[in-house]
Structures are given as C-alpha cells and as structure tokens.
C-alpha cells in the first residue's frame with residue numbers, strides 16, 4: 678500500500694494539540710493520540726461510504742511527492758528555547774505561533790515530547806522562565822567585578838523608555854550585557870530616575886554602588902542629576918560582600934561620563950541651526966532645519 682493511501686485516514690481528522698488527540702471532521706468525536714489503526718476502524722464503522730469514496734478518488738489522482746519518515750532528537754527545553762528565541766532575538770510576532778504552518782511543523786514534535794503546544798497565549802510563561810535563567814547568569818558574572826553602566830532614554834509620544842547596559846571585564850575581554858529596558862511611568866526628573874536606576878538596575882541585579890566605576894549617559898540635565906543623587910548616597914561603608922572588591926580597587930564614586938556620540942550630535946544640531954539662520958539671512962529658504 679502506498680504511503681499516501683496508508684495515511685488517508687488523516688484527511689478525516691484534525692490534530693488537537695491541547696489534548697494530544699485527533700477529532701473526526703465528520704462527527705467531531707475525539708480520539709486520544711494519532712493511532713492510524715483506531716482512526717481507520719472508526720472510519721470503516723461509522724463513515725464507510727465517505728472513506729471508500731476518498732480511497733477511490735485517491736486511486737484516480739496523480740501520484741504525489743513521496744513522504745519520508747524522519748527521526749529527530751530534541752529535548753523539550755531545546756524546543757521551548759527555540760520558540761522563545763523566535764519572539765525575542767528574532768523579533769517575530771507572537772501570532773506566528775498560532776499559524777497553521779507553525780502548527781504543522783511542530784505538532785508531531787510537541788506530541789512526541791509529550792509537551793503541550795507553545796502558542797501566543799503561553800509563550801510569555803516561557804519567556805519569563807528564560808529571563809530568570811539569563812538574569813541569574815548575569816548576576817553571577819558581575820559579582821565582585823567593576824561595572825560601567827550606560828544609560829539612555831528614548832521619549833516619543835509622551836512615553837519614555839530607559840535602557841541600561843553593563844560592561845565588565847572577563848576572560849581578557851570586555852563583556853556588554855543589557856540589564857533591562859523599561860518604561861518610565863513617572864516624570865523624568867533626576868530624583869525619579871535615580872530611584873528607578875537604583876531599584877531596577879542596581880538592587881535588582883545585586884550590584885553595589887561601590888562596584889560601579891562609571892555611568893555613561895547623554896548630556897540631559899535630569900540624567901546627570903540622577904547620577905549625582907546616586908553618588909550622594911554611595912559613600913556608605915562597604916559591607917562584608919564588598920570587601921573583596923574594596924581591597925582591589927578603592928572606588929569613591931561613580932564617574933559620570935558624557936557620551937561622545939551624543940555630544941557630537943548636539944554640536945552637529947547647533948551647526949545646522951546656525952547654517953539655516955545664515956542661509957535665511959542670505960535669502961535662501963532651507964527646509965527641514
């Protein structure tokens with residue numbers, strides 16, 4: 678019997694991932710698993726005429742591509758990680774996980790691993806799980822190391838987003854990690870920013886202020902002020918955990934470093950505005966400046 682003829686039962690059933698089963702398209706009866714023998718028995722007993730008609734149609738149809746049974750080796754964590762990667766680093770929309778092609782490609786993998794399907798509804802649970810693991814490894818890597826932070830705020834349509842990177846030295850190279858990108862829900866004052874930086878990026882990542890060697894930011898008065906406020910509170914004496922670091926380097930305060938690229942940007946904007954004024958004086962009508 679050809680492979681296509683052998684699998685013809687599947688044409689009468691939908692795969693139900695949630696229940697790891699099959700549902701008859703004619704009478705909607707649900708069967709556990711995808712056992713072809715059970716499905717065929719049901720068709721012969723309950724829907725014999727439709728089944729035979731399908732078989733006759735198949736015999737008349739053109740030969741189709743030969744299917745091949747493939748054997749793959751996966752762990753459920755590997756499959757979860759790949760799905761998380763799709764919607765995070767690969768920036769794919771969550772809806773991708775609900776599409777028919779994705780279900781078709783993954784249905785037998787989920788079933789074979791005895792795991793529930795990953796969909797747009799439950800992917801965030803897996804993202805949160807992965808976040809905890811990645812965060813724990815970052816915290817471990819930064820323990821007792823000098824850290825340079827880089828801060829930047831993007832504001833658009835009355836929403837503000839703060840992103841913070843950390844740099845540290847490890848294995849003869851500088852490592853750069855993104856600690857978090859968060860939405861700012863309070864006014865972007867120096868006091869509010871310093872409180873947010875302290876709770877979300879310093880305390881939450883088990884850093885101590887004496888570990889932070891420098892903070893690089895743009896020239897925004899509020900950001901500069903927030904670093905000043907953090908410094909005001911950072912002269913408290915080191916606790917036991919900090920002793921190892923303190924014996925190596927005595928860091929009195931975080932150096933506030935103004936980002937060269939932002940500084941250059943301001944200079945370029947000032948130059949363009951001066952140029953626009955000068956062109957207007959000369960009778961030209963520049964646009965876009």
Ligand SMILES: [Zn+2]
Nearest residue numbers: 701703704723
């Ligand atoms: Zn049926």
